[in-house]
Amino acid sequence: xxxxxxxxxxxxxxxxxxxxxxxxxxxxxxxxxxxxxxxxxxxxxxxxxxxxxxxxxxxxxxxxxxxxxxxxxxxxxxxxxxxxxxxxxxxxxxxxxxxxxxxxxxxxxxxxxxxxxxxxxxxxxxxxxxxxxxxxxxxxxxxxxxxxxxxxxxxxxxxxxxxxxxxxxxxxxxxxxxxxxxxxxxxxxxxxxxxxxxxxxxxxxxxxxxxxxxxxxxxxxxxxxxxxxxxxxxxxxxxxxxxxxxxxxxxxxxxxxxxxxxxxxxxxxxxxxxxxxxxxxxxxxxxxxx
Amino acid sequence: xxxxxxxxxxxxxxxxxxxxxxxxxxxxxxxxxxxxxxxxxxxxxxxxxxxxxxxxxxxxxxxxxxxxxxxxxxxxxxxxxxxxxxxxxxxxxxxxxxxxxxxxxxxxxxxxxxxxxxxxxxxxxxxxxxxxxxxxxxxxxxxxxxxxxxxxxxxxxxxxxxxxxxxxxxxxxxxxxxxxxxxxxxxxxxxxxxxxxxxxxxxxxxxxxxxxxxxxxxxxxxxxxxxxxxxxxxxxxxxxxxxxxxxxxxxxxxxxxxxxxxxxxxxxxxxxxxxxxxxxxxxxxxxxxx
Numbered sequence: 301x302x303x304x305x306x307x308x309x310x311x312x313x314x315x316x317x318x319x320x321x322x323x324x325x326x327x328x329x330x331x332x333x334x335x336x337x338x339x340x341x342x343x344x345x346x347x348x349x350x351x352x353x354x355x356x357x358x359x360x361x362x363x364x365x366x367x368x369x370x371x372x373x374x375x376x377x378x379x380x381x382x383x384x385x386x387x388x389x390x391x392x393x394x395x396x397x398x399x400x401x402x403x404x405x406x407x408x409x410x411x412x413x414x415x416x417x418x419x420x421x422x423x424x425x426x427x428x429x430x431x432x433x434x435x436x437x438x439x440x441x442x443x444x445x446x447x448x449x450x451x452x453x454x455x456x457x458x459x460x461x462x463x464x465x466x467x468x469x470x471x472x473x474x475x476x477x478x479x480x481x482x483x484x485x486x487x488x489x490x491x492x493x494x495x496x497x498x499x500x501x502x503x504x505x506x507x508x509x510x511x512x513x514x515x516x517x518x519x520x521x522x523x524x525x526x527x528x529x530x531x532x533x534x535x536x537x538x539x540x541x542x543x544x545x546x547x548x549x550x551x552x553x554x555x556x557x558x559x560x561x562x563x564x565x566x567x568x569x570x571x572x573x574x575x576x577x578x579x580x581x582x583x584x585x586x587x588x589x590x
Numbered sequence: 591x592x593x594x595x596x597x598x599x600x601x602x603x604x605x606x607x608x609x610x611x612x613x614x615x616x617x618x619x620x621x622x623x624x625x626x627x628x629x630x631x632x633x634x635x636x637x638x639x640x641x642x643x644x645x646x647x648x649x650x651x652x653x654x655x656x657x658x659x660x661x662x663x664x665x666x667x668x669x670x671x672x673x674x675x676x677x678x679x680x681x682x683x684x685x686x687x688x689x690x691x692x693x694x695x696x697x698x699x700x701x702x703x704x705x706x707x708x709x710x711x712x713x714x715x716x717x718x719x720x721x722x723x724x725x726x727x728x729x730x731x732x733x734x735x736x737x738x739x740x741x742x743x744x745x746x747x748x749x750x751x752x753x754x755x756x757x758x759x760x761x762x763x764x765x766x767x768x769x770x771x772x773x774x775x776x777x778x779x780x781x782x783x784x785x786x787x788x789x790x791x792x793x794x795x796x797x798x799x800x801x802x803x804x805x806x807x808x809x810x811x812x813x814x815x816x817x818x819x820x821x822x823x824x825x826x827x828x829x830x831x832x833x834x835x836x837x838x839x840x841x842x843x844x845x846x847x848x849x850x851x852x853x854x855x856x857x858x859x860x861x862x863x864x865x866x867x868x869x870x871x872x873x874x875x876x877x878x879x880x
Binding site for chain 1: 712728729731733734735736737738739740741743744745746747760761801804805806807808809810811812813838839840841842843844846
């Protein structure tokens with residue numbers, strides 16, 4: 301049996317399941333400080349006989365196995381977790397192989413194996429919520445280079461009628477700075493949930509996300525694009541994306557039927573935890589090979 | 591011995607060489623119409639006993655082996671070559687495995703195996719010339735998804751003092767529309783070669799390319815970025831990129847030393863033809879495996 305952790309900034313989801321991503325038991329634990337949260341995580345898993353553990357974590361994280369900081373949550377604004385090695389903590393408690401990646405890469409893997417991109421060797425998973433992040437499967441593998449991607453911070457062109465200055469502490473009006481949940485609340489003065497009927501809010505949201513998708517498509521050419529996260533629960537955003545993306549592309553790239561190409565997660569809110577189970581399976585397979 | 595074709599819009603470079611990318615003989619043939627150009631290509635290769643042929647072609651091309659149009663140059667403005675299958679032409683003349691990809695993907699492969707990115711499992715090769723295109727090696731393989739990347743057409747933010755409207759027939763002021771050779775000539779009223787001393791020309795060029803690199807880094811996280819093509823012969827552009835990129839990133843992504851991270855091709859103008867030889871080797875290796 302495999303263990304899986306979807307480590308988020310608000311809560312940790314822990315689950316046990318099999319190599320196909322089927323979940324048998326799960327628990328939610330609030331994200332407080334490492335000593336407290338991790339004690340509960342470890343106590344949950346101690347009930348089971350695990351062969352490997354997979355972790356999909358909030359970040360930024362160090363996912364380079366050759367780096368000294370491998371397994372750490374690095375420059376997060378959540379100070380108690382800064383430079384905390386979640387991988388080391390699990391290794392100390394369990395003598396099994398540990399798989400580790402970003403939460404969005406885990407979700408991309410989950411969707412590629414069991415969700416909306418099942419059977420495809422490439423896909424992009426984007427979450428639009430408190431922040432904007434994305435993970436990608438390329439030729440069957442999670443995308444990784446110098447580091448993991450940071451696609452939420454790409455530059456977009458501001459809408460001519462949008463005077464909002466942007467909320468990203470690094471880039472001001474990058475995609476995350478203009479289109480993540482906190483930016484919506486800041487721009488319109490109310491939480492997204494209280495703006496459901498204001499069409500212009502979701503039209504503008506789609507305007508920015510469509511620009512991002514245009515860049516992702518030109519650069520990565522994914523076979524499926526999956527949009528998750530709290531903001532995407534407003535289905536009007538998808539309609540707005542379908543409206544703006546063809547205008548931006550203007551017939552240059554031959555896009556598939558948009559309603560089948562750009563979709564909601566096939567696994568719903570379970571993409572991340574399912575992918576983390578698959579990370580456990582990969583870690584186990586790697587370990588027996590070496 | 592392997593054969594290699596670097597098929598460009600102005601000229602074809604044909605070469606023979608070995609599996610390490612070492613070139614033993616080569617020829618340049620003007621790109622006129624397929625019957626004429628390909629007759630010379632075939633006659634050059636007929637002098638040799640070839641085991642496989644690799645082709646890196648101008649595009650757009652269809653590189654999906656499952657597609658009916660595989661091996662074709664598709665919607666090119668060079669009408670005589672539109673929907674011409676360069677792979678089929680070579681298959682008809684030589685009964686050997688044929689490798690096929692874009693010119694920039696071939697160049698990326700050449701640089702990853704023998705050039706500036708030797709020993710790295712990821713790199714990005716960008717050419718800035720008559721057009722702007724890029725190829726990428728990701729985890730040791732050429733990047734391919736729905737199609738090959740079209741990174742030259744990403745959206746950039748216009749410089750506040752740049753009133754030029756852009757030259758891309760599809761997107762107007764996308765990167766290629768603002769920063770490829772013809773845009774430089776159009777904006778300043780003279781060819782790039784006659785503008786060498788005008789610092790503002792190359793400063794603006796770097797301003798746009800730095801924006802593109804920022805997006806590529808956030809999305810792909812390549813381990814090395816290689817800039818080739820005619821415009822990049824102006825080394826002032828590199829200095830301008832080194833100036834603007836850190837301002838855009840603002841400390842968010844930890845970038846390596848820029849003068850070692852963003853570099854000129856290690857193979858000079860031979861990146862594409864060397865990569866095409868390596869495509870031949872891959873095609874041969876694939877064929878004996880199946």
